[in-house]
Amino acid sequence: MTNLFFYGTLCHLPLLECVLGRPRANLHIADARLVGHAVCSVAGETFPAITARPGAIAWGIVVRDLSDEDVARLRYYEGGFDYGQTPLQVETAEGMVTAQVFFPEPGRWALTGAWHLADWQRAHAPMVMAAAEEIMAWYGRKLAEDIAARYTPINIRAHARVLAGQRTPDPDRDLTRDVVVQARRHAYMNFFSLREVDLQFRQHDGSLGPVLNRGALFVGEAVVVLPYDPVRDCVLLVEQFRAPVFMAGDPAPWVWEPVAGLIDPGETPEQAARREAQEEAGLTLDRLLPAGRMYSSTGSSSEFLNLFIGLADLGGHHPQDGGLAEEGEDIRSRLVSFDKLIEGVDNDRWRDMPLVTTALWLARHRDRLRQA
Structure with a gap:
């Protein structure tokens, strides 16, 4: 049996329960402190790291009598970080306890100021819990390094x-009983x-x-932005190979679309839209206009779309390659007049639903945008 001292995110007991796969009522948990050590924020990350520091105190919890299975589950969850274990004396209300402490590889991360559990719980705990649920669902079925990748x-x-x-919840239904x-x-x-x-x-x-x-x-939550120049009355489209279209048996798997991409954690939809416009088309947007928020296919996918029209000066834009090589993207862009855009909608030329949706929104508001 093993005693472990936790000083970071696993002090959040719902997360510890998720990782161990059993309720806290079945665990022997006590508040504890480790003298001569500090819990520090990691630059650019939301989790902390512990480091030896004379005069400092690392606060946390000690969990006693953990089984080999418990330790294996913890190592699986932390598999991407390759922590080492060191036995140290930690203080509890019941006295001194020898407990294993997970230490990161020295020098792996740049440490900044003090890390506070309450701040992390307010800002990041729900997302980390959702991620942990998916990670631990694969315990025993996938290798930890596959999860880390x-x-x-x-x-x-x-x-x-x-x-x-x-x-917004449905006011007419109660999900707990319906x-x-x-x-x-x-x-x-x-x-x-x-x-x-x-x-x-x-x-x-x-x-x-x-x-x-x-x-x-x-999939995740995504942004779609159709760049539009109201002075020149044209839009910018991007074309890329789409494997699902090919896998469906379609003989034309290169598809013309608006700029689009997934929202990264911590990003707003607007920030993601501007980033994707730069990555896919080398384009700086002047202004973003919301054009709808919706699920892309409610019968099969959880993907949620944030649609935008991105006002931009397209006068100096020339067709170019774009996309991120590390994401396997090979993208080219093209300017299309508004008339050709709508002609493509009417003639079923465009096969991307977000393109058709944003084109129809633009058709409804085009006169107002051009006058402004």
Whole structure:
């Protein structure tokens, strides 16, 4: 059995419960402190690191009598950080306890000021909890290094889940009684993830329906921005290869679209739209106009879109290659007159739903934008 001292995010007991897979009532937890050490923020990150520092005190918790399985689950969750364990004496109200402390590799991160659990809980705990749920769902099925390689998309999906939970509830329904979940499964995880659920939902006659098995593709929350020059009355489109279109058997998998991309954790939709315009088209936007917020395909995907029209001076823009090589993007851009844009909508030339949606929004507001 092992005693462990926690000084960072795992002092958040719901996260510890998620990682260990059992409730806190089954754990022997006590407040503790480690003298001669400090818990510091890591530059550019939300988690802390511990370092030896004479005269300082690292506050945390000690959890006693953890099993080999508990330690294995903790190492799996922290698998991307390669922490080493050191036994040290920590103080508790019950006296001194020898506990293992996870230390990062010396010099791995730049340490800044003091890290405070309460600040982290307010700002980051919900997203970290959502990410931990996905990570631990793969315990025993995927290697820790495979999970570590996918931290970025995992966090993007977790961020999107937090944002989804902040949307306006349905005033006519109570999810605690109108949806009954029998089982949840994580079926696939890579850049995207696929999850399954067995559930019942309240039907319109008031009864609970039969148990149904349903799946959903988890992508994240995204932005779509159609750059428009109201002086020259033209838009900018980008073309790129789309593997799902190819996989569907479509003989034309290169698709013309607006600029688009996933929102990174900590980004606003507006910040993501401006970043994607730079990355995909080398374009600086003057102004962003909201053009709708919606799910892209409610029957199969959790993806939520923030649509924008991006006002810009396109006079000096020339067709160019864009995209991030590290993300496998190979993108070219093109200017299209407004008349050709709408002609393409009417003739079914455009096959990207966000392009058609933003084009129709632009058609409705174009005169106002040109007069302004």
